[in-house]
Amino acid sequence: MASVVEYKGLKAGYYCGYCESREGKASCGMWAHSMTVQDYQDLIDRGWRRSGKYVYKPVMNQTCCPQYTIRCHPLQFQPSKSHKKVLKKMLKFLAKGEISKGSCEDEPMDSTMEDAVDGDFALINKLDIKCDLKTLSSDLKGSIEVEEKEKEKSLKKEGSKELIHPQAIEEKLGSGEPSHSIKVHIGPKPGKGADLSKPPCRKAKEMRKERKRLKLMQQNSAGSFEGFQARGQPVSVLPKAKSNQPKSLEDLIFESLPENALHKLEFTRFLCSSPLEAEHPANGPECGYGSFHQQYWLDGKIIAVGVIDILPYCVSSVYLYYDPDYSFLSLGVYSALREIAFTRQLHEKTSQLSYYYMGFYIHSCPKMRYKGQYRPSDLLCPETYVWVPIEQCLPSLDNSKYCRFNQDPQAEDEGRSKELDRLRVFHRRSAMPYGVYKNHQEDPSEEAAVLEYANLVGQKCSERMLLFRH
Incomplete structure (x- = not known):
């Protein structure tokens, strides 16, 4: 059993319900035809979140209201x-x-x-x-x-x-x-309603x-x-x-x-x-x-x-x-x-x-x-994509809405995509490595989209999930 996803790419310049900006939101997304629980676990540990069968990841340094x-x-x-x-x-x-x-x-x-x-x-x-x-x-x-x-x-x-x-x-x-x-x-409006800090009289x-x-x-x-x-x-x-x-x-x-x-x-x-x-x-x-x-x-x-x-x-x-x-x-x-x-x-x-x-x-x-x-x-x-106690993050967030929480300037994304050819695709009812699939493609934009997807989902998920290609 393998996850089958269809990458939709970047969606930018749309309405944000947090700050009510009409075109401030930006995210990348994909449609999940099916997904294993382990793949979804790894995806949310890279900042993804599902909305029904649509799985999206805010573009944190671009969106108006970064979502951590x-x-x-x-x-x-x-x-x-x-x-x-x-x-x-x-x-x-x-x-x-x-x-x-x-x-x-x-x-x-x-x-x-x-x-x-x-x-x-x-x-x-x-x-x-x-x-x-x-x-x-x-x-x-x-x-x-x-x-x-x-x-x-x-x-x-x-x-x-x-x-x-x-x-x-x-x-x-x-x-x-x-x-x-x-x-x-x-x-309640200020000065209205019950004082919830006090228990009811008994x-x-x-x-x-x-x-x-x-x-x-x-x-x-x-x-x-x-x-x-x-x-x-x-x-x-x-x-x-x-x-x-x-x-x-x-x-x-x-x-x-x-x-x-x-x-x-x-x-x-x-x-x-x-x-x-x-x-x-x-x-x-x-x-x-x-x-x-x-x-x-x-x-x-x-x-x-x-x-x-x-x-x-x-x-x-x-x-x-x-x-x-x-x-x-x-x-x-x-x-x-x-x-x-x-x-x-x-x-x-x-x-x-x-x-x-x-x-x-x-x-x-x-x-x-x-x-x-x-x-x-x-x-x-x-x-x-490392976890940092929220107490350490809040002072930075008070100064800037977008922050890198990892204090080590040399630290990198350890789960990033390192070998694009090992990414798996699903094409014409067959699963194959991207290294095989690309030999039959002539569209120059194809590899750019696949590379973007691979960097967002990370190496582990790119090797397990099947990326649907038309």
Whole structure:
């Protein structure tokens, strides 16, 4: 099984949703007819990102708003005060139906889209944009059957679009332009809304009763936590954390709920259609590698769907869409924290899978800096493709929107293309080295395009992936 891609080249001078420049954006892209999880892992480690079946890489020293690949270290991650606030808000809602007033300051303040070549599709980063689930034209309970049928069709039809159930979603997003179905979070005006830094007022007697009840439940339910499940996953019970240690992320997510809790939150996980080929190696995670829909069910009603890619070394977030009636739960932040915890759980069985990729970090756009709050995290150097702790990058980014993070001036891109003739192409239903293919070509622009592609994807991917040539 090999990845088959069609390089589309440079796309420059188009609209940027971050700074609203009408012609400031620049990126190179390719259409992925199929792709292995290892190839995509190597591509995102060189600054690429998928938007449906379109895979693109910003031209960092040309684009108006440089987008740096960011990854979080889940094994060392400790939730911040604002993250804990979101988790506690969810628990209060599930236990008592309490709804916090005002907006969550940690929610992204704007939406962004990456237009695919010729408007084929638009990327929705799960932390950036929230789509209205009420626009879906069919019940998501039958999503897995729909997706499997569409996947079979896409394998037979070259260049078909990724279908996110149902078709209405594709129609809304395919143009690359925002529509009424996309809900953009707007924060409260200064001086308006509830003070989220203060907990809601509660009586001391009520708090004592709740603590006693939780303590009894924890004692009776010790050892009942079974971790994450692929289907029907409830908010479970964890043993009480030691009092002299801060609560872990899992402690906060799975904190005990009273028996008379008003709401029940469950999860299901399904494979979904994407260019990534599903793989189930013996030494991989139980769920396998590929693209997955994670559905969030509240009292039997679906309220959110997140898409993630599970790759050899990471869980990569793609996007989230949810019912705007539940925006008060800060589902973008909540789902990111759930996915960080999920990455930790996958790591227990697959040790090399130890990172959580959050897409792009855009420092030149202040309202898009929130991803840097998930610490510890690294940014990818756009020239040498090494990971650098974000704390070391921020001073440079404050001075210049485009930066080389690798401080060694002699360092080079170790994964760069070194032998163009070893690049593999797919021509007339046959795979062959580029050194053989070029002997039959007379177009002088051919080699320039192939060389550009090879430098962007690197030597390893150029030797494994098949570059489709007409």
